[in-house]
Amino acid sequence: MKDTAINTPIDPKTINGWGIDADPKNDPTYPMRKRMNAEEDPNSKSRPNNLQPVNEEVLKSVERQHVSAVFGTPELPAGLSGMIRRQAYKYPENQYKRWLPLVLADRVDMVEGLVSDLSHGKLPNIWAEKGYDMEWKHNRTAFVTKMATIGAVTAGLIVWLSSGKKKKKSKTKAKDYLSRF
Amino acid sequence: MLAMEYRGPKRVRAVQKPMPEIKHPQDAIVRVLRACICGSDLHLYNGNIPDTRVGSTFGHEFVGEIVDIGSEVTNVKVGDRVIVPFNIACGECHFCKQEMFGNCQESNSESGAVGGIYGYSHTAGGFNGGQAEYARVPYANVGPVIIPADMDLDDAVMLTDVIPTGYQGAEMAGIQKGDTVVVFGAGPIGIVAARCAWLFGAGRVIIIDKQEYRLDFARNYAYCEAYNFEEIGDPVMFIKKITDFMGADCVIDAVGAEAEGNTLQTITGRKLLLQAGSATALHWAINAVKKGGVVSIVGVYGPTDNLIPIGNAMNKGLTIRGNQTSVKRLLPRLIEHVQNGVLDPKGLITHRMPLEEVADGYRMFSNKLDNCIKTVLMPPTANQ
Numbered sequence: 001m002k003d004t005a006i007n008t009p010i011d012p013k014t015i016n017g018w019g020i021d022a023d024p025k026n027d028p029t030y031p032m033r034k035r036m037n038a039e040e041d042p043n044s045k046s047r048p049n050n051l052q053p054v055n056e057e058v059l060k061s062v063e064r065q066h067v068s069a070v071f072g073t074p075e076l077p078a079g080l081s082g083m084i085r086r087q088a089y090k091y092p093e094n095q096y097k098r099w100l101p102l103v104l105a106d107r108v109d110m111v112e113g114l115v116s117d118l119s120h121g122k123l124p125n126i127w128a129e130k131g132y133d134m135e136w137k138h139n140r141t142a143f144v145t146k147m148a149t150i151g152a153v154t155a156g157l158i159v160w161l162s163s164g165k166k167k168k169k170s171k172t173k174a175k176d177y178l179s180r181f
Numbered sequence: 182m183l184a185m186e187y188r189g190p191k192r193v194r195a196v197q198k199p200m201p202e203i204k205h206p207q208d209a210i211v212r213v214l215r216a217c218i219c220g221s222d223l224h225l226y227n228g229n230i231p232d233t234r235v236g237s238t239f240g241h242e243f244v245g246e247i248v249d250i251g252s253e254v255t256n257v258k259v260g261d262r263v264i265v266p267f268n269i270a271c272g273e274c275h276f277c278k279q280e281m282f283g284n285c286q287e288s289n290s291e292s293g294a295v296g297g298i299y300g301y302s303h304t305a306g307g308f309n310g311g312q313a314e315y316a317r318v319p320y321a322n323v324g325p326v327i328i329p330a331d332m333d334l335d336d337a338v339m340l341t342d343v344i345p346t347g348y349q350g351a352e353m354a355g356i357q358k359g360d361t362v363v364v365f366g367a368g369p370i371g372i373v374a375a376r377c378a379w380l381f382g383a384g385r386v387i388i389i390d391k392q393e394y395r396l397d398f399a400r401n402y403a404y405c406e407a408y409n410f411e412e413i414g415d416p417v418m419f420i421k422k423i424t425d426f427m428g429a430d431c432v433i434d435a436v437g438a439e440a441e442g443n444t445l446q447t448i449t450g451r452k453l454l455l456q457a458g459s460a461t462a463l464h465w466a467i468n469a470v471k472k473g474g475v476v477s478i479v480g481v482y483g484p485t486d487n488l489i490p491i492g493n494a495m496n497k498g499l500t501i502r503g504n505q506t507s508v509k510r511l512l513p514r515l516i517e518h519v520q521n522g523v524l525d526p527k528g529l530i531t532h533r534m535p536l537e538e539v540a541d542g543y544r545m546f547s548n549k550l551d552n553c554i555k556t557v558l559m560p561p562t563a564n565q
Contacts, residue, residue, distance in 0.1 A: 007406035015379045015404055017523035021514070022358055022382035034279045044275040048287055048320075050253065052205040059303070063293035069271060070205050070297070070319040071290045072307030075234035085232065093293060099485045102231035102304075103454055110189030113235035129192040131544025138550040 059089040081109035183561060184238045184313030185539045190228030191547070195537045198238065201309065201317035206253035209321035211245035211265065215338040216311045216536070216558045218242075218546050220368045221481040224438050225302060226543050229451070229458055230483055232291065232303040239300040240558075241267035242341045243311025244334060247325070256322040262334075263325035265318055266508030267342045269297035269308065272323035283505030288319065294484060295505065304484060312539060314560040326512050329520065336519050338557065339526030344515055346506040347373025347435070350479035351381055353502040354431035358382035363420055363429040363469060365462040367395035367407065369529050369555045370479055371435030375403035376524070378433075387429070389416050389465075391441060394552040402528060410442055420469040428471030436462035437480025446488065457483030467494050467501075478503030532556040 012018050038044040048069040056073050060066075077085045088101035117124050127133075135143035184198040201210055219242050225233050247261045257263060269289075270282035276296075277285050288297030289306035297319070300310015309316065318325060328337045347370050356362055362378040364371045367390035378386045386405035390396055396407035413419040420429055438458020441447060442465075450459030458481075466476045467490050476499055494501060518524040531554040534542045542556045 007400070007408070009385065009406065010404050012379060012382075012384055017380050017518065019358060019380070019382040020523070021352075021377075021380045022356075024357065036279060038275065041275055041278060046273060048207070048271050048273055050206050058290050060290045061293050064290060067290045068297070068306070069287040070208075070269070071288075072297070072303070072309065073204065074238070074307065074309050075236045075303075077234075081234075089291075093484060096485070099231050099483075106228060106231065106233055107189075109235045110192075113188055124188065124192075125194075126192070129188055129194045129540050131193075131540040131542070134541045134544040134550050135548065138545070139548065 059085060061093060062090065063093055079109075079112050081105040081112055084108060182314040183536055184309070185240065185536065185558075187225065187233065187237045187239060188235055191226060191544075193226065193239075193540050193543055195539050198313070201315055203249060203251045204317065205319060206251040207320050207322055208251045209247050209254055209257060209318045209325065210249040211243075211263065211311075211316050211318050211325075212248045212562055213243050213245040213311050213314060213316055213560050214262070214563045215245075215334050216240045216243040216313075216560065217338055217341075217343070218312075218539075218542050218556045218558065219342055220370060220439075220546075221301075221437065222543070223547050224458065224481055224483070226547060227439070227451070229438050229454065230302045230304055231485075234303060234307075237300065237302065237307075238309040238313050240310030240312030240316075241299040241301055242338060242343065243299070243316065244328065244338045244341065245311070245316065247321075248315070250321060254321045257325050257327065261325075262328045262337075264328055264337050264340050264512065265299070265311065265316075266324050266326070266345075266512070267298055268324075268505060268508060269299065269306065269319050270323050270509060271320050277323070280507055280510040281504070282323075282507045282509040284507075292484070298505070312536065312558055314536070314562040324509060326509070326516075329516060332516070332519065333527060335527035335530055335557065339529060339555075340512060340515055340519070341508065342506065343369045343529065343555070344373055344519075344524060344526050345508045345511045346370050346479050347375075348377045348380075348511060348515060349504070349506045350374035350433045350435055350477050351377040351383075353475075353479075353504070354378070354381075354433050354477040355475045355500070355502070356381035356383050356431050359384035360430035361385040361424055362387070362431045362433065363466075364388045364405075364433045364435055365416075365466055366390060366434070366436035366440075366480065367392065367399045368435065371433070372399045372403050372529065372554070374433045374435050374479065375399060375405040378431075379404065380518075380523070383431075387420070387423075389413075392549055395549075395554065398552075398554055402525075416442075416465050417468045424471070428469055428474060430471060431475045431477065432466040432470040433477045434462045434466045434480045438482050440480075449488070456487050457485040458487070460487040460489050463487065463489050467491075467497075467499065470497070470499060472497045473499070475500045475502065479506070529555045530557055534558055536560045 084105035271287040274286040285296035297306030440461035446459040450456040
């Protein structure tokens, strides 16, 4: 094994801080050092005094009784992705019906974001947003190879698909021609 | 203000956004002085966490200066420089009372499983994050901790997540003196977990990854043995062989959803999203730990299901522990360790970039370019 030679075992006691947090009572419930059940906590249902006013649409998990006392407000559900999200939040968190639509909504949201950019006259700088400058600077050969491969495969697919159409067209033409006789 | 903005998988940019506002009497507004890109941000960046909405600002590792406070904020004042723990916690609910600040019941409406986290999708509460010039900090009486006068801001920003999470990874592993500890993943969290394993008395610490530069970094920073899983063959067999076929006493999964090393897991977990990420590291952890051993999970997975050998976990009598880190609980001890020179948080930083170049920062960290371990983002207002 190549690495064995460079992995010389160290005497742990020479390491600064060795054993200073050792705790023989570290039991399996840790890190719940102050473990208590709801009966031991007379105010287990208590909530903060002030609740953030719900002036925006907040999608609440059905596994929760209330909207939490504070919540984030950016990027409210909107458009088709918003409709999918609203449906997803009707289901408990242990169901695929909750999570898979959210994954779909995220992808729809991405397309909606692109459309929104374009409709506002903004052409997204995909090269910059994907940080390709870093690939160009630090990983050029692999990056160029990858891009060339993707380009070649895409071009191949386009050619193949369009030739399929042409073939279909020429087949139809031939059929039309033959049907005259 | 300038802020990072998510546009879809692997697409982010820096844009002008409205200033955050006080929405609750216990809110504060912080001018961000340092923000980091975390390994778990990559799960969002790659589109693996459901309900990550286009337009969101990521960033759960940041420190800053308080510039505005709500009417009920008494523990911090305008002008204070604070460490902002990545979890948002009310301090009053049943879970916060047990110091489970990562499991607060009053900071996330959108899920019952996880508390609120800055800049970590609507599944974690829909809060904007700190990869921006300014950020809203709810429950400012509970979370923020004033940065000690003698502490470097670079050290402080590492205390918002990476150091506490690595430390809790080692803590949850239940390490006893002399134990053999294996850490899967030599990213920043794994490296810190390996370093902290010694603090709990480990007798041998081994880290497994495939990036040579990270393994080299781990050897130097965490004084541990480091092995490349592409060279050692099956990592589980390797660990069995070097532990007299017993297995390691404790194994820490510091990888999570982006794991490489198993084609089936990669395709179903990372490419097709049929699982909540690739569970390769967790799979190895369960199989590499000894009977009756402990598996500690600090790697982040999505909320759906994962393929793991739960039958082996039962047959071996394992204890599996995991949690979002309770940063607030750990900060006093960790600040002490930093001040006493036991831990060197800023030693993890390899790159520093202006916030304007956030897209480059994500690409570099995600694809492990230029020997990147940890990137700090500097907002334009940081030097004011």
